[in-house]
Each structure stands twice: as C-alpha cells, then as structure tokens.
Amino acid sequence: MRNKRDVYLDNRPWEEALEGWLHHLQTKGALSPGPPEILATEQALGRVTAEPIFAVNSSPHYHASAMDGIAVDSSLTFGASDAMPKQIRLGEKAQVVDTGDPIPAGCDAVIMIEDVHFVEDEAFEITSAAAPWQHVRAIGEDVVATEMILPANHTLRPVDIGGILAGGVGTVAVHPRPRVALLPTGTELVQPGSQLKPGDIVEYNTRVLGAMVQTWGGEPLRRSITMDQWDQLKATITSALEEVDVVVVNAGSSAGREDFTAALIRELGTVLTHGVAIKPGKPVILGEIKGKPVIGIPGYPVSAALTMELFVKPVIYKKLGSVPPATPTADAIISRKMPSPMGVEEFIRVKLGQVGDKFVATPISRGAGIIMSMVRADGMLRVPRPSEGFRAGETVKIELMRSLEEVSQTTVVIGSHDMALDILANHLRRSFPEASLSSANVGSLGGLNAIKRGECHCAGTHLLDEETGDYNISYIQKLLGDRPVVLVNLVYRQQGLMVAKGNPLGIGGLEDLVREGVRFINRQRGAGTRILLDFRLKQLGINPDSIYGYNREEYTHMAVAAAVASGAADAGLGILAAANALELDFVPVVEERYDLCIPGEYWDTPYITRLLEVIDTPEFRQQVEKLGGYDLRDCGGVMYRQGI
C-alpha cells in the first residue's frame, strides 16, 4: 500500500479549489436537484419549492362581508346624514350578515353593526351613506385563481403554507433533501459509549457533520466505522455511491501511512484538489466518482467542521436550488497580537465581549483537535492568505457563531479558572435565560492584565502576596494603579497534593515531599499555585532543593494530575477538581482565597449585578459546597475596593 501514499499535498487557495470542483460537478450534472417530491402543503414547512405554485381558486371565492353588520344595496343609503337620518327596513336589500358571510344578491355594501340604530325589530336608522363595496371583501381580494403564489426555489415559511392553502393548492412539489453519506474511517475509532483504551478515538465527527447536513436541509446517512484498509474502504465508498448524492469520507484525507482516501478516489474517479491553503483543515480532498461529489474531510474535529462548512454546504444548497443564508458579521477590536502564517487562510475561533460600546475579540485555542474551541466560540476570524496576522487594537470582521444580542448579554470573565465559575454560569442562565457567562483561563495575572486592557468585565484571581500573606490587593495596586475596582470573594478553596488512588505512599502533607522515593511534579514559575507552594515551604522551613522533582514543571493543574495518573510522578500540588477529574486522591494542604476583581465601570451594570444576585442564592452555594474543598464564608463579600 505504501506506494499509494500521497506525500505532498496541494496548497491551493480554497475558493479556487471550490470553484474548480463545483464547475466540474456542474458539468457532470451533480449539482442539480433530484426529481421533485410531492408533499401535502401542510407538511412542507422548511422545504424548497421545485415548481412555481399557481392558485387553483380565488380567495375569497365569493364576495364576503368583512364585518359583522348589515349588507345593503348602497343606493338605498344615499342621502343619509346626521341631520337627515334614513330608515331602512330589513328585507332582500338589507340583510344581517356576520363577518365572512356571502353578500346577498342585490346588496353591494356592508354597514358595520356599530353604525346602525334599530328603531324596531325589523327596521334601523343610519346617519351616513354606505359607499359601494365598503366592508366587502371582493372575490380574489387575497388570492386570484391562476396567479403565481410562489416561485420555484423558495424555502417555505409558515405564512407561505397559508397562502398556498388559501389558493386551494393541497400538495406542493419540493426538491428532495440531498442525501449525504458520512463514512467514518480509521482503525483507532470507537463508538461513543465504548470503554476507552489509550489510542482509542471516540467517533463523534460524523455526528457533528450529520447535524450540520441536517441544519442545511440535507439528509445525513451515517455509516458504521470502516478500518484503514484499502479494500474495505473501497467497498464502503462504492456501496455508498449507489444510495446517496454526496459521499463524505472522514478521515484518512492526509498523507499518513494509512491515509488511502485520495488514492482510492483517484482509482475510482477523479481527484480535483488534495490540500488547500487553510488552517486548520488543509488536507481536504475534493473528488468526483460516477458523477457524484466525493470529499475527504480531515480527522481533527475543528478541521472537519470547517471544511464541511466550506465545501459541502455549497453543494447541498446548490442541490436545493437555494443559497445559504449569509453569516452575520460584526466588527470587533483584536485584544492582542495575533500572528498567522502568510500564504494560508487561518480560521481563528474567538470569544467576543461587549466592553463599553465596542466588541473585543479574544482568540481561543487554535488547536485543530479542540472541539470545545468551537463550542465556546462566539465567532470566527479569518486571517487572509497575504496577511501575517493582526496587531493588537486592529478592527476586524468576525463571522458570528452566536448572535450579537447574546454576546452583548455575556459577562466576560478572564483569569484563573475555578469550577465555581462553571456553576455560576449555569445558575446565571437559569435565572436569566438571556444572559451568559464566558470564562477564559489565562491565569490570575493574565486576568488582571485583561482588565488593564479593557477586555473583560471581571477577572478571577488568587494571587498570594508572599510578604503579607494577603491575596490579590497588592497585585491590583501594582498592575492597575488607582483604577477603580471592587474585589469580591467567590470562594476559599483547598489546594492539595494530588496522589495516586489509595495514596500508596501515604503522603500526608508537604513535609512528606522530601521523603526518599517520593517523586514530585511542580507547576511553572509564576503560577499562583507555585507561589503558594513556595510560600508554604518557607513557612514550614522546607528547602525546595530537598524535594525530588521540584524542577520538573507543568503548565496546568490537569498536566500535573496527568503526570501523577500516568505514574510519572507521585505527587503534585493542585486543586481538588483536577484530582477528581483523573480519579486521584487528594490531600488538602493549604486554603487559598479566590476572588473576582471587577472594574469600577461594570460594578453597577447587569454584567455584574446579575452575577452577585445569583451568587447570593442557596442553590448556587449548595452546589459549590457539594463539590468539596470549598468554603463560602465570604462568598459575595467585598474584600477591597478602590476609587469607587
């Protein structure tokens, strides 16, 4: 098989690749809608008309009274006035009608019931004349038989269903939903819910891609997992081609040892492009077999979703005779320098925050493997091919992934992360369905710097002043000068030693780290946890050099926990949540204070008042306490304020 491997990928601009592929597909007839489907009108919501719809009957189909009142021959009423009221007797040319009743023969107008005064049971008086055809809905006022109600290629909305039925049309011809086969391939893939071994990858990509297809109006057909095996994959693609309009192979689209997709498509049909100049998502394959589009989508989840959007979405819409709705965009200020390789269009997921009257965009992790970067993103920033990126403060256009209304109701918290923030986010949304909380984990100092740059409404911070043993205040004074801020406590939390399940070495505290045979794993210099460790060691009189592994550094709580879980270390300092996440034991060693630092200008805004309201509820407090390792004695209390 090795000779079938593509080692070099193309690097074409994606628009050019797409255009060439669509052009090729067009000539093969692969983009035309399939034969129309006939549906009952009331079942056709959201579908696209395949033919124009012409009215079969008029509506109304008779002259109808538009009011409750009296249908009259208008000539009987001429001359009536306040000064000279006119009496009319009920009869052939003056009949009581309700709204919707046919106008009786001989009548041509309706007088509203409010405008008549009955002088006896069968006679009434009026004080003004009725104009011919007043309050009459003439035949065809709404729909005229034979007129076109809607053209072809129109996506049906609720009111359209009314218009069509008013025109007497009981069935409509719609374009069939394009059928899209989604073929997960890869020996390492396992279905969701499987017991996971190292090396297993949960196959959720085709679930995401299928949901995307559904959103666009197509019908996804997900197949079972195919091994990275030439003949198996060939058989799967060949059989899928018989049943669907579009085949999506995920993944094997790159140039690895087991990436056959491109060679296979080439054997069965044509590869138009293998590799486009985008990041992530480069190793995409645009092909065609037997007149049908076949596309190889890369395996990383962000690459997969992105290339699906760029390449498969236009195909589905074309096959629906429709055009994709425009993605809403908004201008935002880049919060920090964002370099990007030249020659490649990079797609960067960003969080947006309305800070003051502008939106600030902050990039989220760029990893192609991080699906949560899509879940958490508010928008996508494209860095064009000729660009080397953006300078901080530049105004850029963001393609929105959440609505601006939602974004503008989002409290942006940047800084050190704590599980209590997750719980706060959840309760916030429960109490205020329009509000959200977004939290970005950049560490305590990063949070204070974000306040300085005007990028957030609030920062989570747990910075110990080694001199005073107090938290945060001296750092705020140093970093933010005399800028008005309020410091509110969220929680006190335990930092502790994470050790293997069952604590086999019987570690009871920091003193045990110097014991023979105990391998420690540390956090990087500058981390709040590292500062805390050094402070406590000094208090306890322990020389850091006597701790084996003191100089081995990791950058997150989770990395430390993972080192312990994998057996590479015996103990590391961190928070209970990280220990719980990897099912480690936890030996509490020191309590620290975790505060929210709030710039004065947001103190009295809903961004903050809503948070404080939620923090005050028993539901929030109980759920945090249930996590363990927390003390809420000062929760919601003001620890410090300056300039406000």
Place this chain on the structure above:
Amino acid sequence: MRNKRDVYLDNRPWEEALEGWLHHLQTKGALSPGPPEILATEQALGRVTAEPIFAVNSSPHYHASAMDGIAVDSSLTFGASDAMPKQIRLGEKAQVVDTGDPIPAGCDAVIMIEDVHFVEDEAFEITSAAAPWQHVRAIGEDVVATEMILPANHTLRPVDIGGILAGGVGTVAVHPRPRVALLPTGTELVQPGSQLKPGDIVEYNTRVLGAMVQTWGGEPLRRSITMDQWDQLKATITSALEEVDVVVVNAGSSAGREDFTAALIRELGTVLTHGVAIKPGKPVILGEIKGKPVIGIPGYPVSAALTMELFVKPVIYKKLGSVPPATPTADAIISRKMPSPMGVEEFIRVKLGQVGDKFVATPISRGAGIIMSMVRADGMLRVPRPSEGFRAGETVKIELMRSLEEVSQTTVVIGSHDMALDILANHLRRSFPEASLSSANVGSLGGLNAIKRGECHCAGTHLLDEETGDYNISYIQKLLGDRPVVLVNLVYRQQGLMVAKGNPLGIGGLEDLVREGVRFINRQRGAGTRILLDFRLKQLGINPDSIYGYNREEYTHMAVAAAVASGAADAGLGILAAANALELDFVPVVEERYDLCIPGEYWDTPYITRLLEVIDTPEFRQQVEKLGGYDLRDCGGVMYRQGI
C-alpha cells in the same frame, strides 16, 4: 346565548396586556419547563438543555501524538542543530507514531516526520532539539473530566453535540417541546380540499399557526373543526387542557353573535385581557384555565399570525427556558405618506427595495384578511400608538421578514400587473437562485410615479395615447421629463370581453354591447383598460351612452370578472387571465402593448440584465405563450429610449 356576548372590547397596550398575562401565568407555574426528556446526545440537535452537562471523561483521555512522526524522550534530542545533527536509534525512547497514537511511556515529545532523516532502517538524524511536550495533545487538552461542557437552557448546535460526546456524555436532559393545542372553531370553516360553497372559509389558519409553533420549538396539536356551539366548544377546550401546555382557540375571539370564546374562558377560568390596541389583531383574548394559558386568536389570517407572534411565542420560549432570537431590522425610507390611527399600534407589511444605496419601504395591502400580504412582505413596520403615521421620506425601522441580502438581490417592479411577470419571476429564480422579482400592482400611472419617486427598478405599463394610438412614450415624457429611461416590450396581450361560460348571449365584439338585454360592467375612469375601451369605441363610432351599464364601474379586472361570474352583468372588458381565473369565456377585442419602463440608472445593473437574460430564453417565452392571449413578437426589444 346572546347575553353571553361581549360587546365592548378592551383596548390595552399589547405590551402591558402581555406582561400582565405572563405575570399571572408565572404565579400559576404555567411558564416553567415541563419535566426533562432524556435523549441520546446525537438526537438532541436544536433542543434546549434542561441541566448543565458535565464531562464524564477527559479528551484526549491519554497523552496523544498530534502528528505523524517519532515520539521521543525530548532529553535525547537536546543539543541537536544544523551544525551538529544528532543521530537517534529507534527503541523504547524513540518510537514511530501516527497522529492520535498514545505517547509511549518514557517519551514526552513528538518530532514531525518531515523533520527526521532516516540514515538507516532503525536510525534517524535530526537537526533541532524537541521541546518537551511538543506535538503532544495532553490529557484533557480539549475536555477535562468533570468540567461543565454546557450550561442548562442552551440550544444545542452541531458542534455542541461534538463537545458533549468528546466529554463522554451519551445522553442529555432537554426541556420537552411545549405542546400547543390549536382549536379551529367556526361553523363556516371547511377543511382544505373541500368543494367550496359561498360562505365557506378554508381552515388554513391552524396550519400556519402550527408551523409557527414548530419553528419556535414547540409541538403543535391541531384539532378538528369545532362548530360555533357553546357546549361543543367547551368540551373541546376542556379536553385539550388535559393533554397540552397551551391552548389556542381560533377564532370566535371577537364580539360577534357567535363569538363565545371569551365568555367560555371566563366561565372555566380567568380572562385577563380581551382586546388590545393593535391593528390588525385587536380582538385577542388572554386567559388562563387550570393553570394553563388559553388564548383566543382572531380569525383573519394576518391577525392570527400577528397575535400568535406577539403572545404565544414568548410563552413557548419561556417554557423552553430560552429567549426568542432577535428579529433583524433595517432602516428604510417610507415611499409615501402612511397615515395610521392614533392610540393603536399598527403593523404594516411592506415591500423593501434597494434603490441606490438605500432601502425603500412600500406598504402592501393592509387588509387583515390578506394572507398574501404576509407571503409577499419583506418586512413589518410598526406605527407606534402615539403616532398618526409617517410622512413620505421619513426613515423608519423595519422588522425583516426576508434577509437584507435577499432584498438587495430583488428587482422591484411596480406598476400594472401582468401574468407574464409571474412567469418571469419564476424563471429568474430558477436561473439565479439568489435573485427575486417582486411586483406591486398599482396600475400603469402608479408605476411611472414610482419611478419618479425612485422606488423601483422597473415599471410595468400599458398606457395608450388616444391621440397617436401609441403606448407609454407620451406618458413617460409628460411624467418623467427628460429623465433617462429605456422602454422594453414584454408582451402584446389581448383585452377582450369576459362573458359567462358558453357565451349564452353570443357576444362577438364591442358592437354587441349596444344590443337590447346586454348588461355591461365598466372599469373606473383613468384605468388603462377604460382608456382602451373609449379609444376603440370612438374608432368604431359607438356612442358610450348607448351601452347599458357603461356607468357602472369596477376597480380591478377581477371585480369585473366577478360581476360577470355572479350574473350581475353580462360582459366586461379585461384580460384573459381574469376570465380564466373565474372560468369565464373570453372574446378578444383589441391587442395592447405591455412594456417595462426602466430608469437609466438601472439599465446596466443585475436588477435588469438578469431579467433581460431570462426574457430571452425559450423556456420563458414558451410558458407565456401557453397562457394564451399573448404575442411575443417584440419581447425584449427596446421600444424607446431617452437620455441613455
């Protein structure tokens, strides 16, 4: 029953009525979501989370290679440089890995395959050191076990499904879709598809309302038609209440002889408001029975859709723990004076056209019974209660019913209407799925005036110059001065006498109108058809006074046709389409020219070039010719141009 009739309705501001109703419902617990539904994650697209979702496992759940390459103990690589390459032998601390493979114990970094040079089968050379953890996806890089993936009250998108499955969560708790009973009531109602008698009204409202409920995330349950009969209606409401969350009664919500809804709700529960200060839609009933919202929706289709949107939509979203997406809006210029009653909030459907760089809003028919006004509308204009309307040229905010992209691709045709325009609209959309044609029927002179005011891209006109026998040109010169325009012919069409089926009086032409016993029905003075009639009568030397009914005037082709169809007249002049619509016979009497008048500034824009391209296709021409009564000998030809 008459004593149960409400004669006077409230006239409350709708926001106040809504707020009072929601508050009442809130205290009854009627707005809380129902008990959560548990769904497989991949089935939950579009549903709203009822609980926060916490990760069960980390992703990756092991340290994984992020690249195809060689996993190494990074310390082995230290010191390698271009000048001093380093050789490494495959073994425990240097192992080939593919993307996604676990990092073997003893290794802590990956070198990309592109960066190694194999010097023999089992040994390779590198020219730079590997940083610890480079190209390694650490445990939890994407999702950390126990972290909150999503909060409650979040509407699930495709990427969310990926995030949830990455966190190992196979099922999610979602809010149940609110169940909404839709009760059509009215003795006059018949199901779509029924043979129609005068007085029958096709029950399509609950189909529209049901589709709206579906769009908002609820589950509509449409019931069969209930007669206007107190006990029947009572039984229907009572039984619906047992099965659903919201009951919608349509209609009987007004104060007519057979409008029982309000009295019934009052008997069974509480009516909070009956009648709000809106137009259309005033007679709405906001009630509550047994802790459930019950609402009476007026019967006219526009009123029904509008009150559903104002009152039922917020209830459904509240029961979903969610907020309705904001309706996109745009600024537009009012094309003509738009008076509106003070004290009432009026909702006016408008067409929008991008004319130059601004959007122009033109009101469509205001009739509450005209569902096509909703189908054709691009947006809704609200005239606030304290306002008496808008002056021409005022800038107003329009709530969009079609996207601005779609609007900006729409060719706006205002003037006299012809069926060929419908066919043009349809073929335009077929050839250019992003384009549409909107046509407003205001008569030929109205069209030229619209050009004068800059409200359209093109006007349909058939104005005969009685002096010269030529069409349109003298009117253009008079009305538009020397403004650059191009006049393009669309069709020649037959005007003729519409007569009863089988032509019982044997009418052969205009000469027969003077015959004893022939009752004519005329068009109003100023109508193109009237001008044409008078011109022909003069040519034929017929004295109008000798025609019985010459002074009976109707305002549209359809009204004339209806008069003939109902037997009130024996003949009227009009176009074949109107005769066809009411199944009348048609005696051609004169051919007239129907042109498109195009202002110079649009002549070379896609608004017009696309039309001309479509007009030129055989498909368009064949379909027009098939209608009958048309001659396309000059179709697409320039009849006249000035200043361009």
